[in-house]
Amino acid sequence: MSPAAGTxxxxxxxxxxxxxxxxxxxxQSRLAASSAPDGRxxxxxxxxxxxxxxxxxxxxxxxxxxxxALHYGPLTLVQPLGALTLVAAxxxxxxxxxxxxxxxxxxxxxLTLGGLVGLVAMTGPAEPGEALSLREALIVAAATALLxxxxxxxxxxxxxxxxxxxxxGGGGRRGRGLGHATASGIxxxxxxxxxxxxxxxxxxELPGREPVWWQTALLAxxxxxxxxxxxxxxxxxxxxxxxAPLAVVNLSNPAAAAIIGVALLxxxxxxxxxxxxxxxxxxxVAARGVVLLTKGGAPVPETPSAxxxxxxxxxxxxxxxxxxxxxxxxxxxxxxxxxxxxxxxxxETSLTSH
Numbered sequence: 001m002s003p004a005a006g007t008x009x010x011x012x013x014x015x016x017x018x019x020x021x022x023x024x025x026x027x028q029s030r031l032a033a034s035s036a037p038d039g040r041x042x043x044x045x046x047x048x049x050x051x052x053x054x055x056x057x058x059x060x061x062x063x064x065x066x067x068x069a070l071h072y073g074p075l076t077l078v079q080p081l082g083a084l085t086l087v088a089a090x091x092x093x094x095x096x097x098x099x100x101x102x103x104x105x106x107x108x109x110x111l112t113l114g115g116l117v118g119l120v121a122m123t124g125p126a127e128p129g130e131a132l133s134l135r136e137a138l139i140v141a142a143a144t145a146l147l148x149x150x151x152x153x154x155x156x157x158x159x160x161x162x163x164x165x166x167x168x169g170g171g172g173r174r175g176r177g178l179g180h181a182t183a184s185g186i187x188x189x190x191x192x193x194x195x196x197x198x199x200x201x202x203x204x205e206l207p208g209r210e211p212v213w214w215q216t217a218l219l220a221x222x223x224x225x226x227x228x229x230x231x232x233x234x235x236x237x238x239x240x241x242x243x244a245p246l247a248v249v250n251l252s253n254p255a256a257a258a259i260i261g262v263a264l265l266x267x268x269x270x271x272x273x274x275x276x277x278x279x280x281x282x283x284x285v286a287a288r289g290v291v292l293l294t295k296g297g298a299p300v301p302e303t304p305s306a307x308x309x310x311x312x313x314x315x316x317x318x319x320x321x322x323x324x325x326x327x328x329x330x331x332x333x334x335x336x337x338x339x340x341x342x343x344x345x346x347x348e349t350s351l352t353s354h
Contacts, residue, residue, distance in 0.1 A: 007072070009069075010072040011069075013066075013072065014078050015084070016062075017069060020058050021082075024055045027054055028055045031046075033238075046235070062085075066082060082250075083117060086243070093242040104295060105243055108243065108247070108292030111286065114285055115251070115284075115286025115288075118282030119279060137194055148229065148233070178244060178248050180234070181244075181249045182249075184252075189253040189257040201216050201219065237249070
C-alpha cells in the first residue's frame with residue numbers, strides 16, 4: 001500500500017473511531033440520566049441493562065478502529081483526529097435530548113479541541129520498543145490507583161466551580177462528575193502505558209532482566225482493572241452532563257500518557273525549551289473550553305425546594321416576591337352593634353295669637 005493510501009485509510013479509521021466513541025458517550029450519558037443513584041445493587045442493575053452493553057460494544061469498536069488507524073498512520077495524525085469525538089458527541093447528544101447546541105457549547109468544544117490538539121502536537125512520541133520497566137510500571141500503577149481513589153471519592157475536586165457535596169444546585173453534581181471524568185481519563189492513559197510495557201514484555205524487549213511469568217500476568221490484570229475502572233468512572237461522570245465530562249476525559253487521557261512519557265521515557269517537547277510555555281498555553285485554552293462546556297450545557301436538575309411563601313417550622317419567614325399580594329394575617333372584623341335610632345323630631349306648630 002502506498003503511503004498516501006495508508007494516510008487516507010488512517011484518517012477514515014480515525015473518523016470511525018471518533019464516531020464510535022461519540023455514540024458510546026451519548027449512550028452512557030442517556031443511561032446515566034435514567035439510572036438510579038449510587039447505592040447497593042446499582043452496579044448489578046447497570047450490568048443488567050442492554051444499553052450498557054451497547055455502550056461497551058461501541059467503546060470496543062472505537063478502540064479497535066483507533067488501533068487499526070495507528071497501524072496505517074503516524075500517532076501525530078491519528079491522535080488529534082481522535083479529539084473529534086467531542087465535536088461529534090455534541091450534536092448527537094443535543095439531538096437525543098431534543099434541543100439545540102448552544103453557542104457557548106460550540107465555543108467550549110472548539111477551545112477544548114484546539115487545546116487538546118496543541119498538547120498532543122507538542123509531545124514527541126516514544127521510540128519504537130521503548131516502554132516502562134516492570135518496576136516503573138508497578139510504581140506508576142500504585143500511584144495511579146491512589147490518585148483515582150482520591151478523585152473518585154471527591155477529596156480532590158478538579159475545580160472550584162462544583163465542590164463535591166455542595167448542598168442545593170447542580171454544582172456539586174457537576175464537580176463530582178468532572179472528578180470522575182478526570183479519574184477515568186487518567187486510568188485510560190495509564191492503561192495505555194502499561195499496555196506498551198506488556199507488549200514489550202511479551203516480545204522480551206523490556207530493559208533489564210527477562211520478566212517472570214507472574215509479573216507479566218500481573219501487568220495484564222492491572223491493565224484489565226484500569227480499563228474496566230475507566231469505563232465505570234466515565235459512566236458515573238456522565239451524570240453531570242455529557243460535554244464537559246467527555247472533554248475532561250479526552251484531555252486527561254493524553255495528559256497522563258504525556259506525563260509518563262516526559263518523566264519516565266525520556267520524551268521531550270518538539271519545540272524544545274519553548275514547548276513548556278506552548279503546552280501551558282494549550283492547557284489554559286483547553287481548561288477555558290471545559291469551563292464553557294460546563295456553563296453552556298443543559299442545566300442539571302436540582303432538588304425541589306419549598307416555595308418562598310412556605311413557612312417551615314424553626315426557620316425565618318421569607319418575604320414573597322414583589323407584586324405578590326400578602327394574605328391577610330388578621331381575622332375578618334366582627335360586626336359592631338349599631339346605636340338605637342334617635343326619635344324623630346316633633347312637628348313644628350305655628351303659633352297663633354289669640
